Amino acid sequence: MNPEQVKSSLNISPAIRVGVLGFGGLGQAAAKVLAGKREMILVAAADKEGYAYTNEGLNAQNCITTYNSQGSVGYLEPTGTLTNRSIQELIESADSVDGYFLALPNLPNNFIASVAQEFIKSGWRGVLVDAIKRTSAVEQLLAMKEELQAAGITYMTGCGATPGLLTAAAALAAQSYAEIHKVEITFGVGIANWEAYRATIREDIAHMPGYSVETARAMTDAEVEALLDKTNGVLTLENMEHADDVMLELAGIVERDRVTVGGIVDTRNPKKPLSTNVKITGRTFEGKISTHTFILGDETSMAANVCGPAFGYLKAGMQLHKRGIYGIFTAAEIMPQFVK
Incomplete structure (x- = not known):
């Protein structure tokens, strides 16, 4: 039996493959959080100038060092790609990512909604989670409920510290x-x-x-x-x-x-x-x-209080997605699940 079959026979779920969009302070903290988890594995990361992807999993520290020294995870060898269409190209090429944390600045105010549209157009199916702040930005996403449902996407919004x-x-x-x-x-x-x-x-x-x-x-x-x-x-x-x-x-x-x-x-x-x-x-x-x-x-930092809940909600979103429940949900509707 291959490793996945062994896990299945032992009733052990395979690790959730996670991508992080945005690799500033919050994205880097997210990578560090994932490095300590066994139920989730970082397989993709993107910034404005490029992305890195490997189904085997990225080394968080290597990603951070590369980003801080060269300005983009796209320079990471051998898994990086330099492009000014990093999000679109990552979605198209990374077919094994189960869920993404959108650690992106919502500037302008419709940016996160436009990223969600990219996922819908691509045909990708999975779980998205954001730590968005503004009421008007969340309302834009709520208006996309039927589109997200039809696309087979389970979207968890407002899942950071506050909202979250x-x-x-x-x-x-x-x-x-x-x-x-x-x-x-x-x-x-x-x-x-x-x-x-x-x-x-x-x-x-x-x-x-x-x-x-x-x-x-x-x-x-x-x-x-x-x-x-x-x-x-x-x-x-x-x-x-x-x-x-x-x-x-x-x-x-x-x-x-x-x-x-x-x-x-x-x-x-x-x-x-x-x-x-x-x-x-x-x-x-x-x-x-x-x-x-x-x-x-x-003693808990902003990053700890944002990234921890975000991944807890991503895990909860995965459970919904497996049951065929798509659309958009908020942190006030669904309980997060602790990620080990």
């Missing part, structure tokens, strides 16, 4: 109440160097007063540096357009106008400026008003 982990916590905590009054999500992010997460920081800037997705996307690195110099490296974000609201509304838990998201990002200090938490306030069936608070440990 904290949205799911709110959905679970809501069960104590007969009525939800408000959901407040507050995050603290600390990173030593903003350049490791350029796209993420630009997305955060887009939420600030006087800025938009378009203006943030057009900012040069020097302009971002100048803004951060003015704020001592700290971004304070309030009443953000965050998809936790539409996700909790869609799940029938609370109206979106009762959900608020905000936080502080320190781009010059790895220590979190405040503890990330979600507070769910409601009325119990006895008429008592109470608040549940779920606090993330300060």
Whole structure:
């Protein structure tokens, strides 16, 4: 018997073959997370200038070293390919990838939706997961539900930290109440160097007063540096357009106008400026008003709180896909499954 037949006879599922689109700070962290898993294996990675793919599995550290030294995983020997159509060509050539984590900047605001369209057009079938932020971006994907169903794609959206982990916590905590009054999500992010997460920081800037997705996307690195110099490296974000609201509304838990998201990002200090938490306030069936608070440990990084849930939802998506359940689902609808 070949190895796959042996696994089947022992009722052991083969490792889920995973691709990571985007290889900046988040994509590299995703590769490191996968390196410690046995139920998932990194077989594909793509950035703006190229991609690397091998069915045998990529070495995460080699990918990271190549990207940071030469600017693209496309330079990785012998599995890399340099191209300015990296996503499209990877989808076409990598026929054994079970699921992709879209660790991509959603700049412009329809970028993730356009990537989803590429998968639909290609005829690929499998699971996609994103850690998208904006309500309007998630709504674009929700509008593609029937297209995704027809294409045989199971899409898990809003599956990072917030939206994602904290949205799911709110959905679970809501069960104590007969009525939800408000959901407040507050995050603290600390990173030593903003350049490791350029796209993420630009997305955060887009939420600030006087800025938009378009203006943030057009900012040069020097302009971002100048803004951060003015704020001592700290971004304070309030009443953000965050998809936790539409996700909790869609799940029938609370109206979106009762959900608020905000936080502080320190781009010059790895220590979190405040503890990330979600507070769910409601009325119990006895008429008592109470608040549940779920606090993330300060030692967990943004990358840990995004990538872990993303792959947990990818695993859950694989179970749905195997059962022939396609379309789009959010972190508030499906429980993630722990990836060993």
